[in-house]
Amino acid sequence: MNKQKHILLATMLTVVVALVLGGCSTKVANLSQEKIKLGYVGPLTGDLASIGNDEKRAIQLALTASGRTDIEVIFEDSHCNGQAGSNAAQKLVNVDQVQLIMGAGCSDATLAMLPIIQQGQVVLFSSLSTSPELTKVGGEYFFRNAPSDDKATEVLAKLIKNKKIALVSENNDFGQAFLNDLKVKLAEFDTTPVADEIFNTGTTDYKTILQKVKESKAEVLAVISNSPVSNGLVIKQAKELGLEMAYYGTDSIAGSEFSDTAQDAAEGVYAILVAANTADDRVNKLLQLYENTYLEGPASDAYTVLSYDRMNIVLKAIDAVGYDAEAIRNYLHTINYDGLAGYTSFDENGDSSILPLVLRFEDGELVPVQQ
Amino acid sequence: MDFIVQLAIYSAIASIAAVSLNYVVGFTGIMSISHASFYGIGAYGTALLLTKTGLSFVPALLLGVLITGLVAAFASVPILRLREDSLMLVSVGFALIIHSLMLNWQSLTNGPRGVKSIPRPEIFGISLTDKNFYLVLCLVLLVLTIIIFYKITKSPYGTVIKGIRENEEVMKNYGYNVSKYKHSVFVLGAIFAGLAGGLFASYIQYISPESFILLPSVFMLIMVILGGMGSIGGSIIGAILITVIPELMRFAGLPSSFAAESNQIVYGIILFALMYWRPQGLFGKYKI
Amino acid sequence: MFQVLVNGIIVGGIYALITIGFNLIYSAVRFYHLAYGAVGILGAYLTYQIQKFIFETQGGGLITGFLFGLLISSIVTGMLGILIWKFLYRPLRKNGASNVSMIVASFGLLIILQNLIGLIFGQSAKTIRLSEVTTQGYEFLSASITKNQILILIVTLVSVFVFELFLHRTKIGTAIRAVGQNSQLAAVVGVKTEKVIYITFFIASFLSVLASSLIALEISLKPTYGLMLILKVIVASIIGGIGSMRGALVGGLMLGVAENFGAYYFGSQWQDTVAFGLLVIFLLVRPQGLFKK
Missing domain, CATH: 3.40.50.2300 (Response regulator)
Structure with a gap:
């Protein structure tokens, strides 16, 4: 019993000391x-x-x-x-x-x-x-x-309306909020998707989903996921399966993680992006600086x-x-x-004025597309 | 200060969950990894009742707890047919299935978007939005939990359960309906996990399936193992340590380029070290 | 429809390949080496690093880099496997740890390895490739399958065959099974139990790198893959029968096919439910799996 009491005391003491020290150290830091x-x-x-x-x-x-x-x-x-x-x-x-x-x-x-x-x-x-x-x-x-994805869905809906659309979305907050918003906006153009597949975060094998997309005879595939790897794998596997369609993705398309995963399958993919406008020299400079600093x-x-x-x-x-x-x-x-x-600039809800751009992969680079 | 009060609230909630898990795993020997699922069901039950119906806190919490108990009763039938590692695995399977339901039964749970703006309690007209009052609420319920489980373990009923832990076959020979005892233990444990979950939901005011996958169950198990199997006080210490230590690590001043991973590595090391040096945990009476 | 079946077989082959090594270890030591998935992934990261080095600085081809990397990292990881047994698992065993204890300890090890990978290599996905161009798969009876996928299936089938023979027809294989069933008795009879276990861990870890590197060609590498794979492996080995080579194949294939048909008919978001539903069903109805060991 004695040993246990010792352990108990030691633990309590450690916790208290750590908290106090933690509080103290920051206070000292604030002063000095x-x-x-x-x-x-x-x-x-x-x-x-x-x-x-x-x-x-x-x-x-x-x-x-x-x-x-x-x-x-x-x-x-x-x-x-x-x-x-x-x-x-x-x-x-x-x-x-x-x-x-x-x-x-x-x-x-x-x-x-x-x-x-x-x-x-x-x-x-x-x-x-x-x-x-x-x-x-x-x-x-x-x-x-x-x-807000509100803006991205608007841009995307306008682009793909009145076509046969397949939607592949990730089962997380981003994916589902975006998906639902997109479907609402598409409905305003009297467009209903022919395929609507949802995958769980971390999925690595999309072949069966893509099979269903193939069977739906869609002409457009929109991938809604904030994981660059998931985006990359969907597009890579689609190419391996020989699917011929127009691909649209969202902002996680821009970046090396997506490009590395999808490699040349990324060619021709459209992205509705919120930033990384590579036509802007400042953006390129930043990306280069990042690469130089972090290899x-x-x-x-x-x-x-x-x-x-x-x-x-x-x-x-x-x-x-x-x-x-x-x-x-x-x-x-x-x-x-x-x-x-x-x-x-920010509106009364704290939302920014930034609008998404439409870009396309051409020769391994994302370039803006004239709308 | 507020930060400490918040940590205390999370610790109290974790303690309720840990003490109830200790009852199931430590005291009775049922190696369940699905406790966080019951925590989650309690959280969702309370949250949905608070946001979708006009119920106030106390009835919502009680109903949430009741629902958890019912699910546990139902789930205990398949789960308790197994032993040891098989039971562990089946409880993992169950936990993942419940998670999947939370994620995909969108009409009920709102899926991955979760339940937002869960209100803080209003009990007898007093609004408990203030953290300090909420802490008092949690501590009161924690003390209640401790008393209940302490009384149970010291009672003749508790003695039978201890016997089941040591040797089920012998207890069966004595004529005890071992199965019934195990079921009641499992369900009671789940009920208190649900209670903790309900408290969690109302405090953090937003829940989603992400909060209730596998890792929380593992954390709860670590709390019980660390604190000591079979020891109520130990489980509380374990709960406090596991809740507070990652937050203390923020002060350790590790360069943030590896602070996050180091945090998790420490967990891994704790688990391993415990199994090697002290499998009965800090205050435990029984080894895993 | 047929494509869905093929998809299931392809992914099932992947699961089976890792399950083989997992089952091999179980045959020898009778506990679940949960960290196994992470060990394989770590090895695959090494393959990636070596291939990158050869390709970018030594002017070697992608394929030569890959093969070279595969060879070196398999051997290194094989040694790591032995070290894990000798310095981590064996002391626990000697201390009298129960099976549940070993699972918990192994899980701790998994967390450590996974985060070490994150620390060393970063959280961004790493891609290993054999060619600069993504090619369309071969069309075969209205289903599509790529070169790499065929390779994985071949390696899986060969491995199952080889290891089945190894375990049941060779002296060492029999020694492994003997040690697994009763290590004290085996020692009495003259089996060098320690050496046998070293060999098992080496071979299994070696194989895990081979498997993980091939898989990485399909899905790239992320630190979290170790956990993801081992969860599937557990389901596959419960279905097929823990410790059985044939079971690894059948379990893996069944899991892959069930997942894909589940995804096709119920939607991919229910995929995990199908997998773990199978686990629960098998544990309840036939816990020893399809092939008894």
């Missing part, structure tokens, strides 16, 4: 340096980890490029999970006392964080959340430069660009009105920023 602390919460592990890492690297690149030494970003992993995301947010708000958090990615985390940032009156600025539902539930402290291309060009813009927008806001959530919030509603993703 005058650095402005910003928070970041994103999927650094888990399904969207490659994109989360892109976001983080983009922020670091932007910060380095700005030459600012008085700004520090505290990176926290959301584990793509509500509980961890809410803890990350709570820690940043309470312990690090940030006024602004850049994040999140997975909807689980973003939605779990909303009550916390609302209560803490801290700005949450996302470059990855595209669910149309966030327009309504985001709240006054939520901003995003990633456009590999971004998994997703689009989100890298958005995250880079985000950091710069935040810097601009801090310079203009100081580091205060209320001031930044009001400021964000007034800006019209000339970013790498386009001119960015």
